Amino acid sequence: MKRFCLLLFILCGILGFTASGPAWGARLKDIATFKGMRSNPLIGYGLVVGLNGTGDGSNTEFTIRSIVNMLERMGIHVDSERVNQVKLKNIAAVMVTANLPPFARVGNRIDVVVSSIGDAKSLQGGTLLITPLKGIDQQVYALAQGPIVTGGFAVSGAAGGGVQKNHPTVGVLTKGAVVEREVSVHLDGKQELLLTLFNPDFTTAEKVRETINQWAGEEIARSVDSGTIRIAIPEPARGRVASWISSLERLEVVPDTVAKVILNEKTGTIVMGENVRISTVAVAHGNLSIQIKEKLNVSQPPPLSPSPPRQAQPMALPPGGGTGPVIVPGGSTVITPDSEVSAKEDNQPMVVLQAGVSLGEVVRALNAIGATSRDLISILQSIKAAGALQADLEIL
Numbered sequence: 253m254k255r256f257c258l259l260l261f262i263l264c265g266i267l268g269f270t271a272s273g274p275a276w277g278a279r280l281k282d283i284a285t286f287k288g289m290r291s292n293p294l295i296g297y298g299l300v301v302g303l304n305g306t307g308d309g310s311n312t313e314f315t316i317r318s319i320v321n322m323l324e325r326m327g328i329h330v331d332s333e334r335v336n337q338v339k340l341k342n343i344a345a346v347m348v349t350a351n352l353p354p355f356a357r358v359g360n361r362i363d364v365v366v367s368s369i370g371d372a373k374s375l376q377g378g379t380l381l382i383t384p385l386k387g388i389d390q391q392v393y394a395l396a397q398g399p400i401v402t403g404g405f406a407v408s409g410a411a412g413g414g415v416q417k418n419h420p421t422v423g424v425l426t427k428g429a430v431v432e433r434e435v436s437v438h439l440d441g442k443q444e445l446l447l448t449l450f451n452p453d454f455t456t457a458e459k460v461r462e463t464i465n466q467w468a469g470e471e472i473a474r475s476v477d478s479g480t481i482r483i484a485i486p487e488p489a490r491g492r493v494a495s496w497i498s499s500l501e502r503l504e505v506v507p508d509t510v511a512k513v514i515l516n517e518k519t520g521t522i523v524m525g526e527n528v529r530i531s532t533v534a535v536a537h538g539n540l541s542i543q544i545k546e547k548l549n550v551s552q553p554p555p556l557s558p559s560p561p562r563q564a565q566p567m568a569l570p571p572g573g574g575t576g577p578v579i580v581p582g583g584s585t586v587i588t589p590d591s592e593v594s595a596k597e598d599n600q601p602m603v604v605l606q607a608g609v610s611l612g613e614v615v616r617a618l619n620a621i622g623a624t625s626r627d628l629i630s631i632l633q634s635i636k637a638a639g640a641l642q643a644d645l646e647i648l
Contacts, residue, residue: 277504280447280460284481286497287446288437291351294393294429298383300344300366300375300400306420307344308370315345315370322381344372348383348396350429358434361427364396374420376402385429396429439493445483452479455508463505511643513632518648520625522632525643533640549588 299318300307308315316338320330330338350364366380378400385394400423449456457475464473464483472484489496511527635641 277506279501280463280503280505281501283451283456283505283507284447284449284460287448289354291353292387292393292435294350294352294385294387296348296383296385296396298346298348298366298396299381300346300368300372300378300423301342301381303342303344303372303375303378305341306374306376307342307372308340310340312340312345312370315340315343318345319343344368344375344378345370346375346380348380348385350385350394350396352387352393352431352435354435355437356431356434358431360431362394362429362431364425364428366400366423366425368421372421374402375400375423376420378423380425380428391433393433393435394429394431396425398425398428400425439497441490442493443485443490445485445497446476447473447481447483449479449481451507452477453508453510454478456505457481459505459508463503464500467500467503513636513641513643513645514648515629515632515645516648517626517629520629522625522628528641528643530635530642531640533635533638552585 297318299315299322310316319338319340323330345368346366347369348364348366350362352362356362364380364385366375368375380397380400382395382397384392385396387393402420402423447460449460454475457478457480460481461473461475464481465471468486470486472486473481476482483500485493485496509525509527511529512525513528514523515521632641632645636643636645
């Protein structure tokens, strides 16, 4: 815990140093994207063959129907009475997913992910049969086929025990699909572009607008809202929009962020942004620790002592004496508990945090009262409840 607090203090010192020094901006391509230039998800249903007895079970009806339909299209007829006799141990039904990147052309290859949807145990060593990949418009955009790489394995014994590494029911086909249809995006001749920020913010949008206009030397950009900037393409650049966008993406902008404190109570992690400020507040934090020690002492009788006392069976006594129990004296081993209770409360001084202090000053002041990372979580929650923390407090 001390090591964690030391690392946190060093990190905050670095943040405080960088905040006082020159600000380095992020590239425009790292904080925003152009509307219409994105990837499109594809999905398809296929069959994996060639498995070593790790395919779907006989109760997977949709896999049986898929095999029968495939054989019918290949000219092999299967009687309806014998459909239930089809064995699936070497075949598995899978869902195939991929992302069609922007500006992908016919003949380009893309990566494919194959996932089992039945009760197959492993796809290791299998081959995906030709599978059409469709978009949301139900049009086929790519065809996938090829051997699967799972990156894991699963083995089991006859008694039911086994070993598994990673997820053998999910595989990857690197460049396993061929693009058959393009998503048309034409750049040359465009008159304007829409730039959308990954994290919408009015201040960041205004900074982007100012940077673009300063770079172009004219008013070509204007903020539409907190996440959109409309950019007019100058007349000379409309015949070379791709190279003009490349120059635009390299512009650096310092994005503005909301003051936020992230607390993870499970791990004791605290992350604070550089814009975190607090109002004047006094903080005192003390710990009350109670320690209970329980010891069990064993008391034994002297050596060669008679057996422990016990109640004997009733026996007849001389006339006039009546009947009754006979008690046999003796010693026994006894366990006696011994408890020791101690309580200790730390006497921590009260620290005054002045209004408008920076991130580094807040952490140094809290560390001065000996607060650990978990103590800092409670202190920051209390400061926020008092209305003195000018930041968004988010607890994971």
